[in-house]
Amino acid sequence: MEFRIRFSGKSHDYTEEEIQTVVRTIKEAEPYTQGRHMQAFQERFAGYIGGGQAFAVCNATAALEMSAQLIGFEPDDEVIIPGHTFTATAYPFVKKGARIVWADMDLGTRVVTPETLAARITPRTKAIVVVHLYGYAADMPGIMDLAARHNLLVVEDAAQSLGTDVGGGKSGALGDFGVFSLHSHKNITTLGEGGVLWVKDERYTRIVPLLRHNGHTGFDFEREHYWVPAMGNVDMPELDGRFLMPNNFCLGEVECALGAKMLERIDRINAEKRARALTFIDALAGFPELEFHRVDTTRHNYHLLAARMTSGRRDEFMAAMAYQKGIQCVVQYYPLYRYPFYQKIGMGQAECPNTDRFFDHMVSFPFHHWLSDDDLEYMLDSTREVLLSLR
Amino acid sequence: MEFRIRFSGKSHDYTEEEIQTVVRTIKEAEPYTQGRHMQAFQERFAGYIGGGQAFAVCNATAALEMSAQLIGFEPDDEVIIPGHTFTATAYPFVKKGARIVWADMDLGTRVVTPETLAARITPRTKAIVVVHLYGYAADMPGIMDLAARHNLLVVEDAAQSLGTDVGGGKSGALGDFGVFSLHSHKNITTLGEGGVLWVKDERYTRIVPLLRHNGHTGFDFEREHYWVPAMGNVDMPELDGRFLMPNNFCLGEVECALGAKMLERIDRINAEKRARALTFIDALAGFPELEFHRVDTTRHNYHLLAARMTSGRRDEFMAAMAYQKGIQCVVQYYPLYRYPFYQKIGMGQAECPNTDRFFDHMVSFPFHHWLSDDDLEYMLDSTREVLLSLR
Numbered sequence: 001m002e003f004r005i006r007f008s009g010k011s012h013d014y015t016e017e018e019i020q021t022v023v024r025t026i027k028e029a030e031p032y033t034q035g036r037h038m039q040a041f042q043e044r045f046a047g048y049i050g051g052g053q054a055f056a057v058c059n060a061t062a063a064l065e066m067s068a069q070l071i072g073f074e075p076d077d078e079v080i081i082p083g084h085t086f087t088a089t090a091y092p093f094v095k096k097g098a099r100i101v102w103a104d105m106d107l108g109t110r111v112v113t114p115e116t117l118a119a120r121i122t123p124r125t126k127a128i129v130v131v132h133l134y135g136y137a138a139d140m141p142g143i144m145d146l147a148a149r150h151n152l153l154v155v156e157d158a159a160q161s162l163g164t165d166v167g168g169g170k171s172g173a174l175g176d177f178g179v180f181s182l183h184s185h186k187n188i189t190t191l192g193e194g195g196v197l198w199v200k201d202e203r204y205t206r207i208v209p210l211l212r213h214n215g216h217t218g219f220d221f222e223r224e225h226y227w228v229p230a231m232g233n234v235d236m237p238e239l240d241g242r243f244l245m246p247n248n249f250c251l252g253e254v255e256c257a258l259g260a261k262m263l264e265r266i267d268r269i270n271a272e273k274r275a276r277a278l279t280f281i282d283a284l285a286g287f288p289e290l291e292f293h294r295v296d297t298t299r300h301n302y303h304l305l306a307a308r309m310t311s312g313r314r315d316e317f318m319a320a321m322a323y324q325k326g327i328q329c330v331v332q333y334y335p336l337y338r339y340p341f342y343q344k345i346g347m348g349q350a351e352c353p354n355t356d357r358f359f360d361h362m363v364s365f366p367f368h369h370w371l372s373d374d375d376l377e378y379m380l381d382s383t384r385e386v387l388l389s390l391r
Numbered sequence: 392m393e394f395r396i397r398f399s400g401k402s403h404d405y406t407e408e409e410i411q412t413v414v415r416t417i418k419e420a421e422p423y424t425q426g427r428h429m430q431a432f433q434e435r436f437a438g439y440i441g442g443g444q445a446f447a448v449c450n451a452t453a454a455l456e457m458s459a460q461l462i463g464f465e466p467d468d469e470v471i472i473p474g475h476t477f478t479a480t481a482y483p484f485v486k487k488g489a490r491i492v493w494a495d496m497d498l499g500t501r502v503v504t505p506e507t508l509a510a511r512i513t514p515r516t517k518a519i520v521v522v523h524l525y526g527y528a529a530d531m532p533g534i535m536d537l538a539a540r541h542n543l544l545v546v547e548d549a550a551q552s553l554g555t556d557v558g559g560g561k562s563g564a565l566g567d568f569g570v571f572s573l574h575s576h577k578n579i580t581t582l583g584e585g586g587v588l589w590v591k592d593e594r595y596t597r598i599v600p601l602l603r604h605n606g607h608t609g610f611d612f613e614r615e616h617y618w619v620p621a622m623g624n625v626d627m628p629e630l631d632g633r634f635l636m637p638n639n640f641c642l643g644e645v646e647c648a649l650g651a652k653m654l655e656r657i658d659r660i661n662a663e664k665r666a667r668a669l670t671f672i673d674a675l676a677g678f679p680e681l682e683f684h685r686v687d688t689t690r691h692n693y694h695l696l697a698a699r700m701t702s703g704r705r706d707e708f709m710a711a712m713a714y715q716k717g718i719q720c721v722v723q724y725y726p727l728y729r730y731p732f733y734q735k736i737g738m739g740q741a742e743c744p745n746t747d748r749f750f751d752h753m754v755s756f757p758f759h760h761w762l763s764d765d766d767l768e769y770m771l772d773s774t775r776e777v778l779l780s781l782r
Contacts, residue, residue: 009422019417026410031400032575032583058449058584061605061639087625088605088639095636184423184643191582192423192643193449214452214479215732234478234730243735245486248452248479252575252583252646339625341606344634 004326005366005375009184012269012369018261022191025257033252034213041256045180045196048263049173052200055208056256060159060181061088062249063197064129066211067155067177068096069244070204077126082112083335083352084359085131089157090336093129094345101125102337102350107358109293110134110306114142116354121146127153132161132171133333135187135273135303136295140174141167147175155179159195160303162187163270172198182255187269187303187369188262190255203239210237215246269369270301276376277302277367283380287387289313290363305367306332313390314361320389325382332364395717396757396766400575403660403760409652413582416648424643425604432647436571436587439654440564443591446599447647451550451572452479453640454588455520457602458546458568459487460635461595468517473503474726474743475750476522480548481727484520485736492516493728493741498749500684501525501697505533507745512537518544523552523562524724526578526664526694527686531565532558538566546570550586551694553578554661563589573646578660578694578760579653581646594630601628606637660760661692667767668693668758674771678778680704681754696758697723704781705752711780716773723755 014022025037038056045054057063073079079093083102090100104116111133128147130138140156147154158164158172159181165171172178182194197212199205210217219233237244251259274296281292289311293300309317314331321327336342337350365379405413416428429447436445448454464470470484474493481491495507502524519538521529531547538545549555549563550572556562563569573585588603590596601608610624628635642650665687672683680702684691700708705722712718727733728741756770 009424009426010420014417019414022417023410023414026405026413026582029401029583032580033400035400059639059641087607091606091637189423191417191645192420193641215482216478234725234727234732236732236735246482246732248450250450250584254582255584334625336625341625341627341637344627 001322003322003328005328005371005379007328007330007364007366008368010368010370011185011187011189018258021261022254022258025254029253029257032254033250035253037253037257037260038251041260044260044263046198049170049178049198052173052198053205055197055212056251056259057195057197057212057249058251059183059193060157060179060195061092062247063179063195064088064155064157065092065095066197066208066247066249067179068093068098069211070177070199070239071127071153072239072242073098073126076124078122078124079127079129080117080120080125081129082131082133083337083350083355084110084333085133085157085336086159086333087336087339087341089129089131091341094347098126100342100347102352104352104354105358107308107354109136109138110358111136111138113139114146117143118146121150121152125150125152127155129155129157130175131157132164134293134306135160135164135301136293137161137164137166137171137299139166140169140171144174153177159183160186161301163266164299164301166299176201182259187273187301188259188266190251190259190262194251194255194259207237207239207244210235211244211246212249213246214248270298273302273367273369274300277305280305280376280380284383287384289387289390290383302367304332305365307363307365308358309361309363311390312361314363316390317386318363320386321382325386327366327379327382329363329365331359331362333359335359392713394713394719396719396762396770398719398721398755398757399759401759401761402576402578402580409649412652413645413649416645420644420648423645424641426644428644428648428651429642432651435651435654437589440561440569440589443564443569443589444596446588446603447642447650448586448588448603448640449642450574450584451548451570451586452483453638454570454586455479455546455548456483456486457588457599457638457640458570459484459489460602461568461590461630462518462544463630463633464489464517467515469513469515470518470520471508471511471516472520473522473524474728474741474746475501475724476524476548476727477550477724478727478730478732480520480522482732485738489517491733491738493743495743495745496749498699498745500527500529501749502527502529504530505537508534509537512541512543516541516543518546520546520548521566522548523555525684525697526551526555526692527684528552528555528557528562528690530557531560531562535565544568550574551577552692554657555690555692557690567592573650578664578692579650579657581642581650581653585642585646585650598628598630598635601626602635602637603640604637605639661689664693664758664760665691668696671696671767671771675774678775680778680781681774693758695723696756698754698756699749700752700754702781703752705754707781708777709754711777712773716777718757718770718773720754720756722750722753724750726750
């Protein structure tokens with residue numbers, strides 16, 4: 001079916017200047033990977049989010065997997081993860097030996113809170129993964145207090161929340177590990193795939209380069225001639241006496257140059273999305289059938305525009321939007337514990353009533369940045385008409 | 392130090408037409424990953440190498456890791472891998488539980504042979520990894536006969552040998568799994584990072600998409616409305632009753648479009664490199680100090696131009712080339728069993744006398760495709776002069 005407004009997998013268009021950054025880097029870069037553009041991007045990224053060290057990686061899943069490796073799970077160790085998120089938030093922790101305990105969301109903000117997390121802490125809990133879902137930064141000050149009291153490490157999955165802040169700092173740079181996505185769907189993308197792992201502890205920053213790139217490192221002895229051997233050394237990343245298996249999670253130079261360039265525009269994109277979201281939400285204030293999460297500060301970047309239908313008529317609403325209006329609303333973030341993947345490995349149990357309630361009644365509107373003003377107005381008018389028709 | 396001819400990490404320049412493919416895809420692709428350009432690239436790649444199914448991945452290491460997963464190693468299972476190769480050939484098998492047994496090379500061809508492999512087979516051997524190193528296709532007909540007799544699976548690491556053939560078929564499509572690299576160093580590259588996993592067995596082709604992309608798959612029930620839930624299903628890849636953990640090894644649309652475009656030029660690049668290599672080798676026929684591997688057929692693409700010094704004066708040769716002539720020759724492919732990485736995990740033992748002998752006397756000349764004819768002539772003259780000065 002052809003939609004008038006589709007739920008696009010492309011978040012934004014590129015400007016001519018951004019395309020020229022790609023072309024210039026293609027013509028000038030040597031090598032095409034692991035070079036100065038990666039270094040420059042990492043420095044600019046760390047500067048943007050306020051310090052620490054940023055590592056460019058091939059995607060956010062890779063950053064999550066490295067976080068899981070650095071945390072180091074022993075058999076039966078638990079990690080608390082929201083039930084309402086994308087599967088890539090969670091399965092890398094399974095791969096690295098953790099047992100997942102699902103945390104519920106707050107129904108108003110759709111993210112975890114110190115309270116929903118605290119309810120899941122056991123003597124086996126080793127870490128918490130906080131997802132700033134939809135682009136809203138969860139209560140990191142409260143969560144970090146909780147983590148400190150229980151001696152837990154905190155991973156921020158800031159895949160959707162780049163540029164948002166809470167408690168005076170940028171999301172993704174407030175915990176022990178920060179994970180960012182530069183995937184096609186995200187507010188800025190490095191040609192469709194890409195991500196960043198952020199860390200600040202020197203124990204981690206020292207070994208992430210080896211973890212990311214095949215264990216490559218320097219020799220610890222003077223080489224007779226600097227070009228013999230040209231290959232450098234290959235060693236086992238070690239942390240507190242543990243061996244960590246390396247990976248190949250590199251991001252190319254062109255993508256890194258583009259990422260650095262896109263950082264110039266992230267605040268503007270976020271502000272434009274937020275302004276549009278507020279327009280849309282406020283224009284529907286007379287329709288209690290749709291409950292939005294309204295935040296008029298930089299704590300929300302409205303990566304996505306999601307609402308909960310309080311009328312119980314979500315599927316009818318979506319069908320009317322699609323078939324009568326040509327607008328492709330979608331339902332997102334299947335509670336992970338309902339997937340066969342997690343059920344087959346014994347992680348299909350959860351007590352997440354808000355997650356279930358939200359998911360079973362949620363609607364996500366098309367909200368890519370390249371939506372036109374006309375599209376937005378048409379979507380608003382259509383939403384009003386469909387809601388009235390269902391009264 | 393600034394070299395007149397450096398050992399470049401960039402294999403080739405891009406033509407204006409190739410750059411325009413990138414620009415056009417940036418402007419047109421939606422989404423920027425996992426779309427029609429990936430499908431088209433995979434089909435064209437499989438067509439180029441003669442059938443089977445090709446899967447675009449973020450790098451060749453990812454393809455090797457998925458091969459290791461598909462093979463499925465039990466504790467103490469062994470995999471035979473050449474000692475003379477890049478570390479990414481080997482460590483993915485360690486990650487997936489295999490014990491590596493190192494095979495020696497043939498001194499003339501620098502690759503493994505049915506004989507050097509046969510010498511390493513034990514009752515625990517489950518698979519063989521053949522590396523077509525330097526761009527020369529090993530004796531796949533003989534190796535496949537050996538594998539059939541011992542019921543072994545064969546992975547071809549064709550990272551450097553794209554486009555070469557042996558026994559009537561293209562390297563990388565002659566075993567059970569084929570691994571290709573599109574890294575910055577390779578004869579064609581998708582902006583610096585990229586790779587392909589090739590398989591033909593339907594048991595594997597069915598689950599590689601899940602293995603590559605987070606376990607994403609379809610639901611096995613009819614959805615009420617096709618857009619509910621929009622996210623699709625997430626399931627556990629299964630093979631012969633074994634669970635295989637998924638990964639995120641995706642390659643973006645722009646890179647895939649460029650890969651498809653570059654396939655038009657791979658045969659020409661290979662032919663040009665081979666012609667130059669033969670010119671260089673033949674011009675040095677009067678210098679037995681340098682022993683090259685001369686192959687004037689499409690079995691060798693001369694991705695790299697390597698020689699063994701028979702005079703025992705390799706380091707002096709390299710120093711003179713660097714300091715007197717400004718030419719950055721390098722030494723490549725440290726025998727893997729000498730690295731701390733493999734020594735620390737108990738895989739530091741090997742009986743590979745040819746590998747040791749070759750490595751300790753080898754020289755790899757700068758041989759990127761964008762070397763000019765003048766550069767090549769200067770390198771030839773310089774090589775002659777340095778060799779004469781060392782007599």
